[in-house]
Amino acid sequence: MLLGVNIDHIAVLREARKINDPNPLDALGICKLANADQITIHLREDRRHIHDEDAEKIIKNSTLPVNLECSINDEIIDIVCNLKPQRATLVPENRQEVTTEGGLDVKSNYEQIKKAVEKLHKNEIEVSLFIDPNKEMIELSSNLKVQWIELHTGTFANIYAMLYGNLSNTHHSIKELELPRTQLKTLLDNSKKEIKKASKYANELNLKVAAGHGLNYQNVTMISSIKTIQELNIGQSIIARSVYTGLYQAILDMKELIK
Numbered sequence: 001m002l003l004g005v006n007i008d009h010i011a012v013l014r015e016a017r018k019i020n021d022p023n024p025l026d027a028l029g030i031c032k033l034a035n036a037d038q039i040t041i042h043l044r045e046d047r048r049h050i051h052d053e054d055a056e057k058i059i060k061n062s063t064l065p066v067n068l069e070c071s072i073n074d075e076i077i078d079i080v081c082n083l084k085p086q087r088a089t090l091v092p093e094n095r096q097e098v099t100t101e102g103g104l105d106v107k108s109n110y111e112q113i114k115k116a117v118e119k120l121h122k123n124e125i126e127v128s129l130f131i132d133p134n135k136e137m138i139e140l141s142s143n144l145k146v147q148w149i150e151l152h153t154g155t156f157a158n159i160y161a162m163l164y165g166n167l168s169n170t171h172h173s174i175k176e177l178e179l180p181r182t183q184l185k186t187l188l189d190n191s192k193k194e195i196k197k198a199s200k201y202a203n204e205l206n207l208k209v210a211a212g213h214g215l216n217y218q219n220v221t222m223i224s225s226i227k228t229i230q231e232l233n234i235g236q237s238i239i240a241r242s243v244y245t246g247l248y249q250a251i252l253d254m255k256e257l258i259k
């Protein structure tokens with residue numbers, strides 16, 4: 001199983017002080033040494049962590065392929081076309097959100113996405129669509145002739161955290177998931193089944209499948225055991241663990257779990 005390490009959260013720490021430290025660029029060599037397969041970054045419209053200058057330097061200096069996540073906004077797509085990462089992953093963005101809350105609505109935004117995919121392909125950038133594990137979204141992605149889809153695992157991760165991660169005992173508890181454990185267990189099983197079924201269907205349509213969002217050292221093996229998923233993109237949990245273990249060890253630990 002391939003691992004893309006999302007290094008956005010190094011920039012989150014830097015932006016907490018609005019200075020130049022820590023610099024996400026410094027992570028590139030460590031990711032390579034720890035056998036990461038890809039660097040993932042998200043150039044958000046509000047530039048809350050990764051900035052244009054970071055993206056430019058990371059793409060120029062990385063010896064690993066760079067997967068640049070971005071919205072479908074015209075201006076952002078033009079920036080990505082100039083930056084020329086190996087891959088662009090198109091994601092939904094909502095200025096108010098704490099983090100990406102769901103997959104791209106490929107149906108409602110079909111024409112805008114088509115335009116973005118064509119521009120990116122013209123610039124020799126492979127394209128992935130960050131979508132929910134939903135048959136219609138997969139079929140529309142296939143129609144758009146993208147190379148990859150990335151299945152949003154945020155719902156799965158939230159259920160897991162409420163069931164096994166003690167989240168319900170904190171002020172971050174997710175109200176709509178405050179359910180009896182038996183019910184959460186069923187929801188978790190169903191969520192995994194949905195992801196498995198979606199990845200199998202996408203492979204049948206010749207789409208390569210990545211998955212990510214909210215994956216961590218506890219929940220990841222439930223997803224990495226799905227053979228029709230080729231790659232995981234993981235950020236927050238790896239960077240959080242690296243505070244204690246160092247980034248090199250945090251990546252090795254994740255690689256060991258998903259091999």
Ligand SMILES: CC(=O)[C@@H](O)[C@H](O)COP(=O)(O)O
Pocket residue numbers: 006008041042044069091098099100130212213235
């Ligand atoms: C699309 C996705 O899942 C990641 O890019 C994630 O959103 C990164 O973290 P932030 O949501 O904090 O930007």
Ligand SMILES: NCC(=O)COP(=O)(O)O
Pocket residue numbers: 006040150211212213214215233234235236237
């Ligand atoms: N596309 C998902 C990603 O890059 C990482 O998300 P997270 O692990 O930071 O939640």
